[in-house]
Amino acid sequence: MSASNPPGRLNRGVLALLGLMLVAAGGLTLATHFGWRGLFDPASTIVPGTGRPPTWVLYIITVVATLLGLLCLRWLAAQLVRRPRRRIWRLESDPDRGRTELATTTAVEPFADEIEKYPGVRAADASLTGAQNDATLTVVIHADQQASLAAIRHRLSTQALPRLRQALGLRALPTQVEFRFTGKTTTTVR
Missing domain, CATH: 3.30.70.1350 (Cation efflux protein, cytoplasmic domain)
Known part of the structure; x- marks a missing residue:
């Protein structure tokens, strides 16, 4: 009988989703590199134009990256504080009469x-x-x-x-x- 562990399930779910996203990104990158039809043109640029984006875009990227980094640090800190696994004790003097x-x-x-x-x-x-x-x-x-x-x-x-x-x-x-x-x-x- 194992105890319910919602944070553990959440961790596994997030890691599985991140893994699937990385596998999809890797597959898309390989498909683009080898020029498979129906996907992106390998010679095309990622973003249109070569000019620098507006300053407000850089600020938003900085804030989002900082918040994401802080959330990752919080998640790592939460991994260090682990609760002991719940145990079940069986208190029985005569197993034939029940437990x-x-x-x-x-x-x-x-x-x-x-x-x-x-x-x-x-x-x-x-x-x-x-x-x-x-x-x-x-x-x-x-x-x-x-x-x-x-x-x-x-x-x-x-x-x-x-x-x-x-x-x-x-x-x-x-x-x-x-x-x-x-x-x-x-x-x-x-």
């Missing part, structure tokens, strides 16, 4: 929701990777600038993590916690 399957994303949703309720936390994202007997938890916490990271970390290690380990039936769960600060600051009214 229980648990998606790792489903297992950590309540955990992340609990962390988001901590004071100073704007958002939390958790991912559980690996097999059931060798799992690793990665937590990314987006916190306010004035948030007490020590208090968040203490509540995480004394409340949320023990509950998650108990719910999953794990003795140990190696955990990596990353804090990211939001640009927003909050003021407390007393």
